[in-house]
Amino acid sequence: MNAAKFVVSLDFELFWGVSDCQSIAGYGRNVLGEWQAIPRLLALFRQHGLRVTWATVGMLMCRDHAHWRAVRPAILPGYLRQDMSPYNKDELVRSNPKLFFGRPLVEQILATEGQEVATHTYSHFLCGEAGATPAQLGADLACARAVAAELGVRYRSVVMPRNQIVREFLPALHEAGIRVYRGNADHWLYRNGDGVAGGLAGRLARFADACLPLSGACKAAPRPSAGMLELPASLFMYPWSPSQRAVLALRLLRIKRCMSAAAKSGGVFHLWWHPHNFGINLEQNLALLEELLRHFRHLADRYGMQSRCMGDFAAAAPATSGTEHHDATRWREQ
Numbered sequence: 001m002n003a004a005k006f007v008v009s010l011d012f013e014l015f016w017g018v019s020d021c022q023s024i025a026g027y028g029r030n031v032l033g034e035w036q037a038i039p040r041l042l043a044l045f046r047q048h049g050l051r052v053t054w055a056t057v058g059m060l061m062c063r064d065h066a067h068w069r070a071v072r073p074a075i076l077p078g079y080l081r082q083d084m085s086p087y088n089k090d091e092l093v094r095s096n097p098k099l100f101f102g103r104p105l106v107e108q109i110l111a112t113e114g115q116e117v118a119t120h121t122y123s124h125f126l127c128g129e130a131g132a133t134p135a136q137l138g139a140d141l142a143c144a145r146a147v148a149a150e151l152g153v154r155y156r157s158v159v160m161p162r163n164q165i166v167r168e169f170l171p172a173l174h175e176a177g178i179r180v181y182r183g184n185a186d187h188w189l190y191r192n193g194d195g196v197a198g199g200l201a202g203r204l205a206r207f208a209d210a211c212l213p214l215s216g217a218c219k220a221a222p223r224p225s226a227g228m229l230e231l232p233a234s235l236f237m238y239p240w241s242p243s244q245r246a247v248l249a250l251r252l253l254r255i256k257r258c259m260s261a262a263a264k265s266g267g268v269f270h271l272w273w274h275p276h277n278f279g280i281n282l283e284q285n286l287a288l289l290e291e292l293l294r295h296f297r298h299l300a301d302r303y304g305m306q307s308r309c310m311g312d313f314a315a316a317a318p319a320t321s322g323t324e325h326h327d328a329t330r331w332r333e334q
Contacts, residue, residue, distance in 0.1 A: 005305070005308045006269055007271070012056045012057065014102050018031070029279065030280050034276055037275055044286065048307075049307060055182070056117055056119065058123070060102045077131070080129075114309070116157065116310065118156075118158055158181045173226075190206075190233070229314070234268075
């Protein structure tokens with residue numbers, strides 16, 4: 001039996017990921033808190049020997065507002081709703097640099113053993129938004145590669161914003177050198193990414209699935225897709241909240257049971273969240289995570305479960321004759 005794998009991927013966005021749906025007054029504190037949360041997360045990952053994928057919005061790698069203004073794709077996103085485009089938020093970005101630019105945080109990630117910087121596209125590109133095209137995504141990814149190259153990073157894995165996996169956009173990922181992408185669980189609750197079937201009832205079912213096994217054991221079986229490897233997500237790690245204390249134990253038990261099932265069967269369990277989820281209530285969130293990482297260490301000792309980042313699966317992607325010079329993600333073997 002192959003050794004089981006524990007995968008953690010983080011959607012690292014700063015305010016780029018929520019600028020279309022949150023206000024700075026309402027959510028800015030969560031994003032600002034990432035400057036304290038990320039060094040603490042890195043220390044915890046280092047302590048437990050965890051390899052982690054940080055899927056990073058390229059725009060946050062820009063040095064400042066002027067640099068961001070200078071790095072633009074050949075084709076801008078053609079969203080029909082122009083308020084969805086970050087290129088139309090110039091004053092908001094200029095006035096709040098610490099909410100939008102985090103190159104020093106990326107440098108800390110790169111300096112930490114076992115961490116992979118993957119792409120979350122350059123502009124938090126939304127493939128499911130009306131007016132988006134594969135050509136626009138290709139131009140966006142070219143910018144992502146260019147700004148990452150300044151830090152010595154070349155991508156081989158991606159997490160699509162809002163988990164929007166649109167089949168006709170996948171060739172653009174492959175052409176950009178991507179070999180692994182985070183997919184969605186093959187279950188009606190998750191199949192469409194952020195779009196939940198059933199509206200409010202579907203969202204309530206997702207919330208319940210974080211506590212009870214409505215969608216099963218949540219194994220993330222890697223599968224070939226469009227010349228790449230799709231590595232589905234298993235579960236989202238909901239952050240600590242004082243209003244949801246009653247379900248905390250159930251959520252932890254749900255994740256642990258799925259991790260254990262993967263460990264015993266030689267499968268893959270893939271956990272994900274956003275660093276801004278830890279931007280407030282940091283101590284409580286770190287305590288929850290540490291409990292899960294102690295469980296991983298138990299599974300590693302008992303069943304040989306291994307920590308892997310997404311880029312570690314690139315060797316299992318379908319053989320291609322693509323441009324291999326784009327393929328080497330910056331990560332270090334442990």
